[in-house]
Amino acid sequence: DTGVSQDxxxxxxxxxxxxxxxxxxxxxxxxxxxxRQTLGQGPEFLTYFQNEAQLEKSRLxxxxxxxxxxxxSFSTLEIQRTEQGDSAMYLCASSFDRGKQxxxxxxxxxxxxxx
Amino acid sequence: AQSVxxxxxxxxxxxxxxxxxxxxxxxxxxPYLFWYVQYPxxxxxxLLKYTSAATLVKGINGFEAEFKKSETSFHLTKPSAxxxxxxxxxxxxxxxxNQFYFGTGTSLTxxx
Numbered sequence: 001d002t003g004v005s006q007d008x009x010x011x012x013x014x015x016x017x018x019x020x021x022x023x024x025x026x027x028x029x030x031x032x033x034x035x036r037q038t039l040g041q042g043p044e045f046l047t048y049f050q051n052e053a054q055l056e057k058s059r060l061x062x063x064x065x066x067x068x069x070x071x072x073s074f075s076t077l078e079i080q081r082t083e084q085g086d087s088a089m090y091l092c093a094s095s096f097d098r099g100k101q102x103x104x105x106x107x108x109x110x111x112x113x114x115x
Numbered sequence: 116a117q118s119v120x121x122x123x124x125x126x127x128x129x130x131x132x133x134x135x136x137x138x139x140x141x142x143x144x145x146p147y148l149f150w151y152v153q154y155p156x157x158x159x160x161x162l163l164k165y166t167s168a169a170t171l172v173k174g175i176n177g178f179e180a181e182f183k184k185s186e187t188s189f190h191l192t193k194p195s196a197x198x199x200x201x202x203x204x205x206x207x208x209x210x211x212x213n214q215f216y217f218g219t220g221t222s223l224t225x226x227x
Contacts, residue, residue, distance in 0.1 A: 004158070033215075040124075042205050042217030043159070056213055091158060103149070104215060106158035 002026060004107035006092050012113045013082055020078045021110045025094030032075050033104060034067055035091040036060065043091050049075060050097065082114045117142045117208045121218035129226045134193040136221045138180075138206035141187065148189040149207040149215070150180055159205065165189060176200070201225045 005024045013019050025032050030051050035043035046065070047057045051072040061067075064082075069075040079086055089111050093104040122137040140146055147166050151159040163174025170182040180191045189206060206218045 035215075040219070042119075042207075042219050043215070044217070045214045048213060058214075093159075103161055103164060105161070106151075108156075108158045111156075 004092055004094050004105055006090075006107040006110050008110060009108060010111050010113075012115065014115050015082060015084060017082055018078065018080045019082060019112065020076055021090055021092075021112075023075045023077070023092030023094075023107060025074070025092070026096075026105055027073075029094035029096045029105075030072070031095045031097050031102075031104075032069055033093040033095075034075070034077050035093065037089040037091055037109070038087075046077075079112075082112075084114045087112055087114045117146065117210055117214075117216045119206050119208050119216055119218035121204075121206055121221050123221055124219065125222045125224070127224040127226055128196045130198060131195050134178075134191070134196045134200065134223065136191040136204050136206075136223065138189045138191065138218060139187055140189060140206070140208045142208055142210055144210045147209045148180075148182060149209070150174065150178070150189075150191050151205045151207065151217075153203045153205065153220075155202075162191070162204075196223075196225045198225050198227065 007022045033048040034046040037043045049069040064080045067077045089109045091109045092107045095102040095104045118141045120139045149164045150162040163172045165182045173179045178193045203220045205220045207215045209215045
């Protein structure tokens with residue numbers, strides 16, 4: 001299977017701890033996106049990368065959140081000093097930018113529970 | 116700015132009946148529109164997309180959607196519901212190719 005993969009699939013942590021999630025996009029895709037989805041809601045955009053450059057960040061992405069894509073391949077999303085409000089599904093998506101709208105392909109998500 | 120409104124957070128249909136899931140969008144520029152399906156504890160899977168070609172778009176699993184600019188709508192339909200269609204459906208709009216704006220989703224229940 002050569003789709004988008006995310007690791008871990010589930011994470012339980014205590015408030016105040018740091019967590020890191022990984023996303024491996026489809027190999028030829030140059031764009032990578034992070035979304036957050038809470039129960040009963042649609043995904044909300046957090047940030048996206050074009051190759052290794054982080055080009056856009058949502059206001060939802062507080063200073064406790066940081067994302068990297070160091071070599072333009074996989075990406076990590078770190079949440080520092082987690083809060084109970086951070087509990088959500090974190091989705092990664094990738095696409096190949098050809099200068100027009102391209103489909104975003106989503107991974108299975110990482111479900112985070114902060115106790 | 117772009118946004119999506121999905122009317123009806125829960126829709127129930129009988130197996131074999133018509134499925135109609137509603138989506139209205141707001142966009143200041145010509146939009147690209149998408150329908151995704153999400154099964155429990157899984158990511159989103161693309162059903163179909165509109166990118167300014169044909170206004171009637173056919174997708175996977177027998178779904179289709181029609182872009183109506185005058186009504187700013189992109190409703191999803193399927194002539195005959197199957198039990199396996201039970202899932203959460205999300206409509207999304209994008210204009211820049213960067214951010215997708217998703218609706219709050221419609222949960223489809225199929226009654227045997």
